[in-house]
Amino acid sequence: MVFSEKKRNLLRLNEIAGVLIKYGFGSVAGKITNTNTLFLSSSTDGEDEYNGNTNVRIRLVLQELGTTFIKLGQTLSTYPDLIGYDLSVELSKLQESAPIDDYEYIESLIESEFSKSVDDIFDDFEQTPFASASIGQVHKAVISGKNVAVKIQHKNVIKTVKSDIQIMRILAKRLKKVSALKSFNLDGLVDVFEKDMKKELDYNYEAMNMLHLSHLLDDDDIYIPEPYTEYTTDKVLTMEYLNGVSLNTVISASDDKYDKKSIAYQGADSFVKQILIHGFFHADPHPGNIFVICRDRLAFVDFGMVGHLDNELRGNLAKLFILLTEGDAGLITKQLYYMGIIPDNDHLKDIEYEIMNILDKYYGKEFNNVSVILRGIVQDDLLNQFDMQIPRDLMVVIRTLCMIDDVGKALYPEFNTTEVLKPYALKMLLNTAKPKNISNKLTERYIDLQHISKKIPESLNNFFDVFDDGRVRISLEYDGIEALNSIITRIVNEVVLAIIIAALLVGSSLIMLTDGVVTLMGYPVLGFLGFSFSAVLGVILIISIIRSGNYL
Structure with missing residues (x-):
């Protein structure tokens, strides 16, 4: 068994080497096979045809190597800071394709998954699929009189992916010898990719994503097809069939057939809301995954790739988006530093100057387009020059926003993502100032402080135990821990009160700017009360500080 696996891996390595040589990467092929590439026979037509464009040749290599390597390329396309913007754009063009499995396999898989025959489950089942990609193919069927789409995983695809990931680990070890790749964490990239693939190979995960997003967008005019969970497993996904056309068809259609402007802004509004308000979003909004139903209503499909953002990152994103629209290079630089994208403050002025140059490129028509400016920052050599690292979650957001901008402009040339983005960013910032959110954050910090204060004696005991030589044992007991805990509690309470006062002042100030509300002495009532x-809380805080004796 082990010998057979090693033989299979060796054959696959030689196959990979052959494809590399075909497209002009003979030196790399020699590294992964530990042999002279002259002894590996393969056509070099691809090298001659694409010799002038390395990025195209890399894409063709991955395309020819099949399912796993296509998916690897799509994953790498979300790391432009690692592989460069031009290559990331090229890899995003990778097309998933696969031979169609015969109906006998489909029939046997359904029976093994549900312990029922196709005829027992479905009223009707079309034997020829209407779509096929690298992981699965989709058939139209009928359940209880309702049209459904049934996605079936391709035969041996899990075995193929596992085998190819083993090969990737071998490649990662051998390619460390290539000087240009020494600084990359190739093993780490394979680990991330393996985790992504495990999700994509489990259709239960996709079904749960559909249910989650459907719940979040329940009040919106966006349609998410309903999954039939009782007829869904890790290898079979049954969902509602959509009667509509893909956005590719809409983009190429005559302008009077669809309201393209409305479709562009409706789609952008939904994706921005998913990102900034919900923190859970469809991360692959290419035109093939967006359908138009009922003339101008949008529906999303293919939920294998989704993004998650925590509250802190969404708040930071909202600030960054607002600063980008204002065009202040200094504040943008500081925000990138606070987000940890700029690793230290040694080169803040240099980075500010480079960002100013990037903003100057888009002065005028594109200056107020956040997606265009973000693309410019990622495309520029700024990231590599100053060792800046964009977290993967943020990179997925940038990639998604750029795709939204591209699709929006294809539908309506005057489309601008910022028109949708800015109101949600402002709403997100206002939400962070709400007393409830402030209270939740401070409660979290208070729990952390209490935990730390209680761990101090134990930690100090452990520290001194390191010096125990077997004859003398030093221990420490701090009797004043309760007093320390009381001090921390009082400080946190005062900080909470101060922040609540600040939040009330900010909220009241915003209310003062609104029109058409009930007034008192010429001022909005809510703002006046706020x-x-x-003022009352401020007096209470001052009295509390004076009574404690902790003031200057």
Whole structure:
């Protein structure tokens, strides 16, 4: 068994080497096979045809190597800071394709998954699929009189992916010898890719993503097909069939057939809301995954790739988006530093100057387009020059926003993502100032402080135990821990009160700017009450500080 696996891996390595040589990467082929590439026979037509474009040749290599390597390329396309913007754009063009499995396999898989025959489950089942990609193919069927789409995983695809990931680990070890790749964490990239593939190979995960997003967008005019969970397993996904056309068809259609402007802004509004408000979003919004139903209503499909953002990252994103629209290079630089994208403050002025140059490129028509400016920052050599690292979650957001901008412009040339993005960013910032959100954050910090204060004696004991030589044992007991805990509690309470006062002042100030509300002495009632309550709390805070004796 082990010998057979080693033989299979060796054959696959030689196959990979042959494809590399075909497209002009003979030196790399020699590294992965530990042999002279002259002894590996393969056509070099691809090298001659694409010799002038390395990025195209890399894409063709991955395309020819099949399912796993296509998916690897799509994953790498979300790391432009690692592989370069031009290559990431090229890899995003990778097309998933696969031979169609015969109906006998489909029939046997359904029976093994559900312990029922196709005829027992479905009223009707079309034997020829209407779509096929690298992982599965899709058949139209009928359940209880309702049209459904049934996605079936290709034969041996899990075995193929596992085998290819083993090969990738071998390649990662051998390619460390290539000087240009020494600084890359190739093993780490394979680990991330393996985790992504495990999700994509489990259709239960995709079904749960559909249910989750459907719940979040319940009040929106976006349609998410319903999954039939009782007829879904890790290898079979049954979902509602959509009667509509893909956005590719809409883009190429005559302008009077669809309201393309409305479709562009409706789609962008949904994706931005998913990103900034919900923190859970469809991360692959290419035109093939967006359908138009009922003339102008949008529906999303293919939920294998989704993004997650925590509250802190969404808040930071909202600030960054607002600063980008304002065009202040200094504040943008500081925000990137606070987000950890700039590793230290040694070159802040240099980075600010480079960002100013990038902003100057888009002065005018494109200056107020966040997606275009973000693309410019990633495309520029700024990231490599100053060792800046964009977290993968943020990179997925940038990639998604750029795709939204491209699709929007294809539908309506005057489309601008910022028109949709800015109101949600402002809403996100206002939400962070709400007393409830502030209270939740401070409660979290308070729990952390209490935990730390209680761990201090134990930690100090452990520290001194290191010096125990067997004859003398040093231990420490801090009797004042309760007093320390009381001090921390009082400080946190005062900080909470101060922040609540600040939040009330900010909220009241915003209310003062609104029109058409009930007024008192010429001022909005809510704003007047907010300022009054802030004043009362401020007096209470001052008295509390004076009574504690902790003031200057």
